[in-house]
Amino acid sequence: MTQPQTNQQSTARSVTEVSRRSLLQRSALGIGSLGLINALQSEQTAATEQRALTTSLSSRPTHFLPRAKRVIHFFLNGGPSHVDTFDPKPILKNYSGRTVSDNPATERKTGAALPSPFRFRRYGQSGIEVSELFQRTAAHIDDIAVIRSMYAEVPNHEPSLMLMNCGDSVQTRPSFGAWTLYGLGTKNQNLPGFVAMCPGGLPIKDTENWQAGFLPGSFQGTYVDSQYKELNRLIENIEHPHISRRAQRTQLDLLAKWNARHKTDRYDSRLEARIQSYELAFRMQQDAAEAFDVSKEPKHVQEMYGTGVHGRQTLIARRLLNRGVRFVQLWHGAGQPWDNHSEIETNHRKLSGQIDQPIAALLTDLKQSGMLDDTLVLWGGEFGRTPTVELASNGKPINGRDHNHYGFSVWLAGGGIKGGTVYGATDEIGFKAEEKPTSVHDLHATMLHALGMDHEQLTFRYAGRDFRLTDVHGNVIHDILR
Numbered sequence: 108m109t110q111p112q113t114n115q116q117s118t119a120r121s122v123t124e125v126s127r128r129s130l131l132q133r134s135a136l137g138i139g140s141l142g143l144i145n146a147l148q149s150e151q152t153a154a155t156e157q158r159a160l161t162t163s164l165s166s167r168p169t170h171f172l173p174r175a176k177r178v179i180h181f182f183l184n185g186g187p188s189h190v191d192t193f194d195p196k197p198i199l200k201n202y203s204g205r206t207v208s209d210n211p212a213t214e215r216k217t218g219a220a221l222p223s224p225f226r227f228r229r230y231g232q233s234g235i236e237v238s239e240l241f242q243r244t245a246a247h248i249d250d251i252a253v254i255r256s257m258y259a260e261v262p263n264h265e266p267s268l269m270l271m272n273c274g275d276s277v278q279t280r281p282s283f284g285a286w287t288l289y290g291l292g293t294k295n296q297n298l299p300g301f302v303a304m305c306p307g308g309l310p311i312k313d314t315e316n317w318q319a320g321f322l323p324g325s326f327q328g329t330y331v332d333s334q335y336k337e338l339n340r341l342i343e344n345i346e347h348p349h350i351s352r353r354a355q356r357t358q359l360d361l362l363a364k365w366n367a368r369h370k371t372d373r374y375d376s377r378l379e380a381r382i383q384s385y386e387l388a389f390r391m392q393q394d395a396a397e398a399f400d401v402s403k404e405p406k407h408v409q410e411m412y413g414t415g416v417h418g419r420q421t422l423i424a425r426r427l428l429n430r431g432v433r434f435v436q437l438w439h440g441a442g443q444p445w446d447n448h449s450e451i452e453t454n455h456r457k458l459s460g461q462i463d464q465p466i467a468a469l470l471t472d473l474k475q476s477g478m479l480d481d482t483l484v485l486w487g488g489e490f491g492r493t494p495t496v497e498l499a500s501n502g503k504p505i506n507g508r509d510h511n512h513y514g515f516s517v518w519l520a521g522g523g524i525k526g527g528t529v530y531g532a533t534d535e536i537g538f539k540a541e542e543k544p545t546s547v548h549d550l551h552a553t554m555l556h557a558l559g560m561d562h563e564q565l566t567f568r569y570a571g572r573d574f575r576l577t578d579v580h581g582n583v584i585h586d587i588l589r
Contacts, residue, residue, distance in 0.1 A: 164300050164325060166292040173559025174589070175483035175522025177428050178287060180436045181466060182272070183458075184309075185264070185444025188223075188492035188508055189516035190537040191455055194255045195227040195236045198535055199494055207536060213493055214262040215448070215509045220536060221496035224452040233527030240459035243467035244486075249527040250470065250479065251520045252587040256531025256540035259490045259512035259547060264446070267489035267512060270547050272316035274576045281320035281567075283551060284434040286576045288326045289567065290560050294431030297394040299329035302427055304420045305438035306334035317436060321569040328436065331399075333420035338396050398426050412468040421465035425472055428482060445488055448497050449507035470520065483557050484520040491515025494537040514540040517550065523557035525589045545584065552581035557588065 190196045202220035210217070225238045230245040235253060237245035244251075259267045259276070266276035273280040281289070284301040293300030303317035308330070317328030335341050350358075401409060401422045412418040417439060424435040439462050440446075447454040466486065473479035492508035492515075499505045514533035520526065531543035552562040555576065562581050566573040 164288070164293050164296060166294055167290065169291065169559030170561045170564055171559055173522075173557070174481065175557045175559075176291075176481045177432070177522075178284070178434045178483045178485065178554070178558070179424055179428065179469070180283075180434070181462065181484070181486045182436060182438050183445050183462075183486070183488040184268075184438055184440035185446030186267075186488040186490045186492055186510060186515070187445045187458075188447070188451060188455060189255070189511075189514070189533070190492070190494050191223045191225050191451065192238045192240055192459075193253050193516040193518060194491075194533060194537055195238070196223070196494060196533075196535070196537040197227075199223065199537070202536065207495060207538075210495065211513050211538060213495075213509045213511070216498045216502075217493050217495040217509050218498045218502075218504055219496055220494060221504075221506075221508065225455075231527060235527065235529055240455060241463050241466075243463045244470070246467060247470040247474075247520065250474070250524075251518050251526055252524050252528040252530060253516060253518045254530045254545055254550070254584070254587070255514075255516045255533060256543050256545045257487070257491075257515050257517055257547070257550070258540045258544055259515075262490065262510040262512045264489060264510075268316055271487075271489045273318075273320070274548065274551055274578060279315050279318070279320055280574075281322045281326070281576070282315075282317050282328065283554075283576060284317060284328050284436055285319045285322050285326040286555075286565065287434045287558065289322050290555070290565050291433055291558065293433045295394070298398060298427065298430055298432055300432060301326065301328040301434045301436075302331055302424075302432055303328040303436045303438065304331045304333040304424065305441050306332065306416045306420065307442045308332055309438070309441050321574070322567055328434075331420075331423075333423065334416055336419075338399055341399055342395060394430070398430055399423055401426070408472070411471070413464045415461060415465075417461050418465045418468070421462075421469050425469055428478065446510075447492070447507050448509065449505040451492075451507045454507075473521065479521045481522045483522045483524070483554060485517065485554065486519075487517030488515075491537075511538065513538055519554070519587065523588050525587050528587050530584060530587050546580065548577040548581035549584055552577050553584045553587065556583045 190199070199220045199222040203222050204219050206218060207220050223238070225240055227236045227238050229236050231249040233249050235248045235251075237248060259270055261267060261276060269279070270276035273282050284303070288300040301317070314330065317330065319325075319327035329342070331341050333341065397403070401419055404422060404426075409422065412422040417437075420437055424437055427435055440458060443454075443458065445455070445458055470479065470484070473482055490510055490512040493511045495508070496504040497507045497509045514537065531545055532541060533539060534541045555562045555565060562575060562577045562583075566575045568574075
């Protein structure tokens with residue numbers, strides 16, 4: 108009897124000792140664990156909310172009151188000549204046939220000054236001079252702010268294309284359209300928030316200009332080959348060739364369940380983008396056919412835009428903007444670019460003839476409907492062209508102009524823009540930005556400002572740092588804003 112009593116007492120003492128020595132310790136750890144669990148849950152919730160924010164296409168609040176709600180970008184691929192469009196340099200006639208001294212280095216060899224073969228005249232109450240190449244667009248000059256002091260970094264197409272469209276000339280980055288969609292979202296969940304139309308398409312290497320980069324893939328531009336009229340050729344794979352929409356819905360619902368299960372323990376933005384692309388493609392089958400059908404427009408409207416491919420794609424763009432699409436980019440010069448190293452008079456006249464009427468029609472249409480007040484319009488290319496004539500390998504002039512990244516022009520109109528304005532200037536012959544030099548980062552910062560976003564606050568964390576469209580540069584050009 109003694110031994111069992113001793114063991115019982117020993118056990119009692121052991122339990123008591125453990126309780127006394129460990130109670131506070133274990134209780135503290137327990138309380139700490141509760142706190143840790145709560146913190147981890149909070150982090151997980153925050154991460155989930157952040158993921159939803161960075162992948163959702165829903166409309167989002169802006170940093171401050173926006174003047175513009177949507178963007179349409181006329182991109183003139185190849186580089187239009189500023190001295191032949193929106194930056195008149197009549198003094199070039201005085202230098203005609205003479206070599207201009209102190210010229211900056213050019214990519215190809217150039218010779219004497221080449222006066223513009225196009226007539227300029229003043230338009231509107233502002234009296235801004237515009238070339239005959241864009242005389243219909245010039246009728247809206249009092250709604251336009253011309254920036255005549257743009258400059259890029261290099262005289263090569265690919266890096267300058269990336270700089271103008273993505274804010275970086277060296278590395279692949281998200282496009283301006285993707286940043287806009289990331290910052291603002293879109294109102295119509297049944298259509299892409301960012302559409303890039305380019306008749307005939309571009310080489311694969313150039314499609315990075317409407318890509319999402321390191322942003323979630325759901326913000327990438329949807330490419331539309333606007334040379335076609337049929338919906339299933341305008342947008343690839345818009346219609347399923349074999350099964351009904353009801354069967355597609357059943358398949359997507361099942362796929363969504365599997366994907367939700369897969370996402371429980373992991374997260375990959377590519378999966379999110381893929382899911383959203385499936386859903387968007389399904390929803391577009393209903394709305395896209397109507398949005399892209401310009402035959403629903405009155406005949407006089409179709410005639411105002413013109414019957415050519417660029418008139419049709421510009422009218423489609425207006426219909427998309429009407430339906431809540433946030434950013435539409437219209438490429439011009441894919442098959443025959445504005446890269447006119449020779450015979451610039453013939454080539455520029457032909458190219459401008461394709462888009463002057465559609466651009467003017469859009470500005471007229473937007474203004475009549477009241478949409479110009481909150482639609483930001485951008486026109487321009489990746490750089491300009493030299494005021495000097497390009498020379499062939501034999502040293503003879505070929506009546507064209509080389510690339511010029513030292514100075515060129517773009518213009519803005521619509522939401523938040525002070526119309527009838529000229530900002531900055533190139534030197535007397537149009538070679539370099541001399542007065543108020545304006546970088547592409549400045550342009551992007553200004554456009555984001557009009558959209559209600561602070562370019563320094565619109566960031567995305569990637570590879571251990573916060574990236575933004577303007578990198579570590581950019582100043583808002585308040586002089587062209589209302």
